[in-house]
Amino acid sequence: xxxxxxxxxxxxxxxxxxxxxxxxxxxxxxxxxxxxxxxxxxxxxxxxxxxxxxxxxxxxxxxxxxxxxxxxxxxxxxxxxxxxxxxxxxxxxxxxxxxxxxxxxxxxxxxxxxxxxxxxxxxxxxxxxxxxxxxxxxxxxxxxxxxxxxxxxxxxxxxxxxxxxxxxxxxxxxxxxxxxxxxxxxxxxxxxxxxxxxxxxxxxxxxxxxxxxxxxxxxxxxxxxxxxxxxxxxxxxxxxxxxxxxxxxxxxxxxxxxxxxxxxxxxxxxxxxxxxxxxxxxxxxxxxxxxxxxxxxxxxxxxxxxxxxxxxxxxxxxxxxxxxxxxxxxxxxxxxxxxxxxxxxxxxxxxxxxxxxxxxxxxxxxxxxxxxxxxxxxxxxxxxxxxxxxxxxxxxxxxxxxxxxxxxxxxxxxxxxxxxxxxxxxxxxxxxxxxxxxxxxxxxxxxxxxxxxxxxxxxxxxxxxxxxxxxxxxxxxxxxxxxxxxxxxxxxxxxxxxxxxxxxxxxxxxxxxxxxxxxxxxxxxxxxxxxxxxxxxxxxxxxxxxxxxxxxxxxxxxxxxxxxxxxxxxxxxxxxxxxxxxxxxxxxxxxxxxxxxxxxxxxxxxxxxxxxxxxxxxxxxxxxxxxxxxxxxxxxxxxxxxxxxxxxxxxxxxxxxxxxxxxxxxxxxxxxxxxxxxxxxxxxx
Ligand SMILES: *[C@@H]1O[C@H](CO)[C@@H](O)[C@H](O)[C@H]1NC(C)=O
Ligand SMILES: *[C@@H]1O[C@H](CO)[C@@H](O)[C@H](O)[C@H]1NC(C)=O
Ligand SMILES: *[C@@H]1O[C@H](CO)[C@@H](O)[C@H](O)[C@H]1NC(C)=O
Ligand SMILES: *[C@@H]1O[C@H](CO)[C@@H](O)[C@H](O)[C@H]1NC(C)=O
Numbered sequence: 001x002x003x004x005x006x007x008x009x010x011x012x013x014x015x016x017x018x019x020x021x022x023x024x025x026x027x028x029x030x031x032x033x034x035x036x037x038x039x040x041x042x043x044x045x046x047x048x049x050x051x052x053x054x055x056x057x058x059x060x061x062x063x064x065x066x067x068x069x070x071x072x073x074x075x076x077x078x079x080x081x082x083x084x085x086x087x088x089x090x091x092x093x094x095x096x097x098x099x100x101x102x103x104x105x106x107x108x109x110x111x112x113x114x115x116x117x118x119x120x121x122x123x124x125x126x127x128x129x130x131x132x133x134x135x136x137x138x139x140x141x142x143x144x145x146x147x148x149x150x151x152x153x154x155x156x157x158x159x160x161x162x163x164x165x166x167x168x169x170x171x172x173x174x175x176x177x178x179x180x181x182x183x184x185x186x187x188x189x190x191x192x193x194x195x196x197x198x199x200x201x202x203x204x205x206x207x208x209x210x211x212x213x214x215x216x217x218x219x220x221x222x223x224x225x226x227x228x229x230x231x232x233x234x235x236x237x238x239x240x241x242x243x244x245x246x247x248x249x250x251x252x253x254x255x256x257x258x259x260x261x262x263x264x265x266x267x268x269x270x271x272x273x274x275x276x277x278x279x280x281x282x283x284x285x286x287x288x289x290x291x292x293x294x295x296x297x298x299x300x301x302x303x304x305x306x307x308x309x310x311x312x313x314x315x316x317x318x319x320x321x322x323x324x325x326x327x328x329x330x331x332x333x334x335x336x337x338x339x340x341x342x343x344x345x346x347x348x349x350x351x352x353x354x355x356x357x358x359x360x361x362x363x364x365x366x367x368x369x370x371x372x373x374x375x376x377x378x379x380x381x382x383x384x385x386x387x388x389x390x391x392x393x394x395x396x397x398x399x400x401x402x403x404x405x406x407x408x409x410x411x412x413x414x415x416x417x418x419x420x421x422x423x424x425x426x427x428x429x430x431x432x433x434x435x436x437x438x439x440x441x442x443x444x445x446x447x448x449x450x451x452x453x454x455x456x457x458x459x460x461x462x463x464x465x466x467x468x469x470x471x472x473x474x475x476x477x478x479x480x481x482x483x484x485x486x487x488x489x490x491x492x493x494x495x496x497x498x499x500x501x502x503x504x505x506x507x508x509x510x511x512x513x514x515x516x517x518x519x520x521x522x523x524x525x526x527x528x529x530x531x532x533x534x535x536x537x538x539x540x541x542x543x544x545x546x547x548x549x550x551x552x553x554x555x556x557x558x559x560x561x562x563x564x565x566x567x568x569x570x571x572x573x574x575x576x577x578x579x580x581x582x583x584x585x586x587x588x589x590x591x592x593x594x595x596x597x598x599x600x601x602x603x604x605x606x607x608x609x610x611x612x613x614x615x616x617x618x619x620x621x622x623x624x625x626x627x628x629x630x631x632x633x634x635x636x637x638x639x640x641x642x643x644x645x646x647x648x649x650x651x652x653x654x655x656x657x658x659x660x661x662x663x664x665x666x667x668x669x670x671x672x673x674x675x676x677x678x679x680x681x682x683x684x685x
Contacts (some may be wrong), residue, residue, distance in 0.1 A: 021592070038062035044082045045296050046245070046266065054286070055266065055296075056247070073116050078238055084293055085243050085277075085284040086125065089116070090236035093215035094140075094195025097233075100210070103203040110233065112215070113194040119247075123279040125240035126188040130219050133182050134228055135212030136165030136205045136216035139198040142214065144190055159186050160214075168208040177226040180194040186216070188279045244277030244284050268291070269300040271324065290324030316343045372538030381475045388474035389452025398459040400471030402482060406430060406437040407473050410437050423478075427485055434485035435470060440478040451479065458554060459530050465519025467542060483552065487545045490552075491599075492538035496608045506639040506647065507683055509603045512549045514680045515539050519551040520596060523667045524589045534587055535572035536595035537609075538602055574611035580663050590663045596672060597658025604651050606636035618659060625656055650679055 034053030036043055038060065048054025049062050059071035060080075068077040070089060079088035094112035101106045116122065133140030141160025161182035165171060171180025183302045195214040202209065209229045217237040245259065245266045256274035259265055265276050267285035270297030274283050287293055287301035294300035306313035306326035307494035313319075315328035317339035330336050330344035346355065357560040381404060393399055409427030418425035423440035458469045473480040488494065492514060494502060533540070533554055540553045581587055598609050599622055609617045630649050633639065640648065654675060660666050667675070 003474075004609060006355055025619065027288075031487070035062065038068040039066045041068060041077070042079065043068065043080060047080055047087075051197050054163055055245070055264075057121035058243070072118065073114060075114060075116055081295065082648050083284075083286055086128075087122075087241050087243060088218065088238050091193070091216060091239045092236050093140075093213050093231065093233070094197075094214045095196050095231075095233050096199070097211040098202045100206060100208060103206050104201050106199065109197075111194045111196060114192065117191050120191065121129070121243050121246060122191065122241040123188065123277075124186065124190040124216065125187050125242045125279060126190070127279075128218055128240035129186060129216050130183045130222075131186050131214065131216055132176065132222060132224070133161050133163050133184075133212070133214045134180065134224070134231065135163055135197075136170070136180055136209035136229070137200040137202065137583075138163050138212040139200075140195055140212060142186070143194050143196055143215070144192050157187070157190075158318070159184060165205060165209065168205070171209075171223050171224075171229060174223055180229060181224040185491075191280075242277070242279040244282035245279060246277075246282035256283045259283045264407075267293045267295050268298050271301045282333035288324060295315075312336070312642060313340075338516070384476055384479075385474045386624045388479045389455075390474045392452040393455060393472070393474065396456045396459060399455060399469075399653050400482070402471055402480075403475040404473060404475040406490070407437055407480060407482070410435075411439060414534060430470075430482065433470070434487075436483045436485045437482045438483065440480070455481075456607055457531065461523065461531070461554070463519055463552055464520050464548070464575040465515050466523065466554060466575065467550045486542035486545040486550050486552070487647040490539045491543060491549065491603075492608075494543060495538055495602055495606055504606075504642050508547050509639065510647070510651070510676070510680050510683060512541070512543070513600055513603055514673065514676040515601070516549045517596065517676050518668060519549070519627055520592055521669040521673040523554060524592070532587055532589055532591070533595075534590045535576075536592050536599060537573050537598055541599070575609040575615070577611070579661065588663070589669060590666050593658050593666045593672065595670055596669070597655045600655040600658065602649055604636060604639070604648055604655075606638070607634075621652075622656065622659065625652065647679060647683065 004072040007287050035049040043060055043062075045053075046055035046058040047060050048058065049060050049068075054060065060068045060077060061071045062068050065269065068080075069075055070077060071312055076090040076359070077087060078090060079086075081087065091114060092110070093114045094110055096109035097107050099107040131140075131142055138614070139160060139162045143158045160185040161178075163178060163182040165180050173456060175181070176183050193216060197212050197214065211229070211233070212232070213228070213231050215235075215237045215331060216239045218240050221238045224475060227592065247262065247264065255276045259267075259274055264276075266283070269287065269519075271291045272285050272290045273288055275286055276283055285295035287295050288586075290304055290306070292304050293302045302322055303321070304313075305321045306321035307315065307321045313326060315326070317328050317330040317334070317336065319627075320327040320329070329338045331337050333347050334344035335347045336342045336344040342455040407428075407430070410426050410430070412426075415426040416424060416427050417427045417436070423438055426437045426439065428435060428437060453471055455469070461470075462468065468484045469485060470482045470484060472482060494504065515586075519532065520680050523533065531554060533551065535553060540551060541549045542552050543549055576598045578591035580594070581591040598618060601607075601617060602609060605617065609615070621631055621634055624634060630646060631652055632648075635645075635648050635652075654667075654672065657665070657667055658672065
């Protein structure tokens, strides 16, 4: 079982090898060095002129180098074609002529026989030829050996027709319908030919039909004329011959199936294939689809560049030639059911195109506006920076200029720790330092140079009782100020917290007063430039975790340019406001002294000064003090204990001096600080 299979496979392989081998052998058979034309006519292989130039049976002679004839005959070849496999050859007519002296007898005849087909390459085309018989009262027929379906040895196959004439007018030009001319189809498979006639008495018609004729001719190559009843007896007629590769005479190779097994397979070109012959046995070769040329020679079949022939191979899109075919596609964005037959149209309907374009346009616009907004924002940031004196401050050593983004995460509701005339205060951490960021109400800050100068001055103030200004952010409309953060909050909160008031000893209170006075005094007298506070009050005295006071918002009043200028630049909390300043509108260091007097009052009474309350705290205190030179009953009960009254009275006295309506009678901050320091020392030996 497996042995036979092995044998079979082996045989197959051998066969394949054989075919390859014969293919190469055929290479030597290609008409290299052979004459390929004769008298202007192409002689394609397997035809050829001369020895070794053609396949056996396809030899052509070139007579006088002028006209081709089938080799071994005088039959002129007028047409040769590889695909379709046909040729056209001039064949003689057959005839018989009657003896004019004795019209019942034949004077002469010719049967038109030809030996054109020794190797069986040709068959007379039954589809393209007809048999014509000319003459009055004659029956003409052809007889021949027929290769297929008959004995090969005898002419025993007949076809013919009868032509009759009543008189000399029976035959008419252009009409071959039985009067003077008849015609008939012929069967396939005819390999050769011979004409014959039945003889009828021509006595009465010798003057218009002395001869009978019979011939094969291409269906379209002959039209009957009455004059042809006197036809030239040497005339030849073009006859189509079908040819095929049959190699060994008549029936050795019957089909492509046999060809595959035979020697000298003719279809040697790549991209060629075998087709069974349509007339008789054997086969023909054709180039495969999309190729053209000669399949009977190696590499004879070449690719057709379909794109070069738009008429034969239409393409309404982009044409691309491929091996054996071509691609026809629409350009990107276009479509067609079949671009070979239908024009390409845009893929999207116009409406969709427009809306797609519109969406694209909107996206671009959005993007551009985004860029514009970002740019504008950047420009605005830069503008603010410049407007707020950024270039000036860049040179200041102690001032850090914060970017808007540095402070962004601090400026949120949860970090809000205070709100006041200046604006909002947020607490947060920048560069690992606890800071308080003061964000002013819009438009409430001085113009650039002034602001910048003020910031520079303050940044130079470094004192333990002054809240230090760390830096600022100029990239916003109203610049923000960044201060050190003081943990315990303001004195105001601690003194007047509504719920859960912390106990606050007299020592602490005296210390707060003393240290606050030192801070104010420093600013008034000791700093490079005299800086007035303008808004001294417990809310602006911040306490650290050791109750050390730090004055905040120094000079803020000068930074603030209230929109309402008519009020005479009165800035600050009315409850602590120097009445003289209120009258004259001129802020001096004595105004701060007055305000500090109120602060001392709050420290010793733990009551809140209130302008809306008609300044009751200050008025009451001054009234009582006026009468009794002391105000013992007004002191905070918590600290008004035996032994401390002397100190409290001193404090009350100092406060009254500060509150003096005669400005000149008020002590300076330096005096106040000095006296408080002495009082403080007496407390702490
Ligand atoms: C034609 O017929 C005549 C009369 O019978 C005869 O003499 C003559 O030989 C014939 N011609 C030929 C070519 O047979
Ligand atoms: C015979 O007719 C065919 C087809 O019409 C034509 O191609 C060919 O040239 C004709 N042959 C001659 C010799 O006129
Ligand atoms: C016909 O051919 C023959 C032989 O080839 C020749 O002798 C004869 O003169 C020719 N006839 C005509 C009319 O050409
Ligand atoms: C062709 O015929 C000859 C003689 O009849 C024979 O020897 C030869 O094998 C045949 N060739 C083919 C391919 O059939």
